[in-house]
Amino acid sequence: MxxxxxxxxxxxxxxxxxxxxxxxxxxxxxxxxxxxxxxxxxxxxxxxxxxxxxxxxxxxxxxxxxxxxxxxxxxxxxxxxxxxxxxxxxxxxxxxxxxxxxxxxxxxxxxxxxxxxxxxxxxxxxxxxxxxxxxxxxxxxxxxxxxxxxxxxxxxxxxxxxxxxxxxxxxxxxxxxxxxxxxxxxxxxxxxxxxxxxxxxxTTMAKAAVFLQIGAFSTLSRAEQIKQQVQQQIEERVHISSVERAQTPLYRVRVGPLESAEYGDRVASRLMGLGFPDARIVQE
The missing domain is CATH 2.40.40.10 (RlpA-like domain)
Structure with a gap:
């Protein structure tokens, strides 16, 4: 507060x-x-x-x-x-x-x-x-x-x-x-x-893909750097997805898709201990 x-x-x-x-x-x-x-x-x-x-x-x-x-x-x-x-x-x-x-x-x-x-x-x-x-x-x-x-x-x-x-x-x-x-x-x-x-x-969870988002960055180079750092620490697939925000691309570093939100929470806990505190579950 x-x-x-x-x-x-x-x-x-x-x-x-x-x-x-x-x-x-x-x-x-x-x-x-x-x-x-x-x-x-x-x-x-x-x-x-x-x-x-x-x-x-x-x-x-x-x-x-x-x-x-x-x-x-x-x-x-x-x-x-x-x-x-x-x-x-x-x-x-x-x-x-x-x-x-x-x-x-x-x-x-x-x-x-x-x-x-x-x-x-x-x-x-x-x-x-x-x-x-x-x-x-x-x-x-x-x-x-x-x-x-x-x-x-x-x-x-x-x-x-x-x-x-x-x-x-x-x-x-x-x-x-x-x-x-x-x-x-x-x-x-x-x-x-x-x-x-x-x-x-x-019902929705069963249909939605579950990802663990590490962060979102305004430059591709920074996203690539974070992706490499995370991939060295875990076995799950780490990838970058881009999205347009007011004609400005945003690069999201994500892990997944994962089998469940519960499993994503466990991966997030691991990453938090490795210096990535902002990881959070997203479903699409």
Whole structure:
């Protein structure tokens, strides 16, 4: 949590006018003194919304690392550590421009479009929530998503502080149409939000290819260097796949496809001990 305030200061240079907070404080983050009954707080309801004007740059840099915003959340599934944030940022502006509400079902993510929606599953106890992603972060190498206080409470990770989760994006019809034919976006934006369905994890996992992503790099030479270093340490196939982000190629170093996400987690643990802490499971 201590990195989040520094994050606001860093991004404010890049996204002028986005942040309302801009002072480093020694205040520690915490849960509210009076605990609400989160069972009465409903999950976020996915709906078609316009993208945040300032929250979706093609790329941005924090602590010397470049992050590339996804053009769409469609088919996004990833596992990793979830953390949470509370009173320290309650009422302060998020990356999407909305005020942070620790009692709402929201979350922060480094690359998903703002806003977007996702189902988050606690892999330790099976609990699920649906959140609206309206903020950027967490900028720790070992964290995938930062949950609001209420979302983290519902998932049962408040006491421990972190938990292993699976994040499954929920894509509205508007977003899918916008990807296929941008000219249709205006017409769809005025339509009534459509119903959505979250596919059961086991069904999608059986069909999706599982990879372990070591990292994503802006230059092919750096990706090749990392690929060689990793391949010397493991027997599994290491390869590079490229993807366009705002006409700029991004080179992803991946291991796989792997037999399962569980096996990928074991490989990730091995690589972490070998100096590759950013490895994470992706499914396509």
């Amino acid at each position: 201590k990195w989040r305030m520094v994050r606001y200061l860093t991004l404010s240079v890049m996204l002028t006018g986005l942040w309302s907070c801009g002072t480093v404080t020694e205040q520690q983050d915490s849960a509210p003194t009076v605990k609400p009954d989160v069972s009465k707080i409903p999950d976020a309801v996915p709906r078609a919304e316009p993208r945040s004007k300032y929250g979706n740059p093609a790329s941005y840099e924090v602590f010397g690392r470049t992050y590339y915003t996804l053009a769409s959340s469609e088919n996004y599934v990833e596992r990793g550590q979830a953390s949470w944030y509370g009173t320290k940022f309650h009422g302060k502006r998020t990356s999407s421009g909305e005020p942070y509400d620790m009692y709402a079902m929201t979350a922060a993510h480094k690359t998903l479009p703002l806003p977007s929606y996702a189902e988050v599953i606690n892999l330790d106890n099976g609990r699920k929530v649906v959140v609206k992603i309206n903020d950027r972060g967490p900028f720790h190498d070992d964290r995938l998503i930062d949950l609001s206080y209420s979302a983290a409470t519902k998932l049962g990770i408040i006491d421990k502080g972190t938990g292993m989760v699976e994040v499954r994006a929920i894509t509205t019809k508007k977003e899918v149409v916008a990807m296929v034919d941008p000219k249709k976006t205006v017409a769809v934006a005025n339509a009534t939000p459509t119903a959505y369905a979250v596919t059961e994890p086991n």
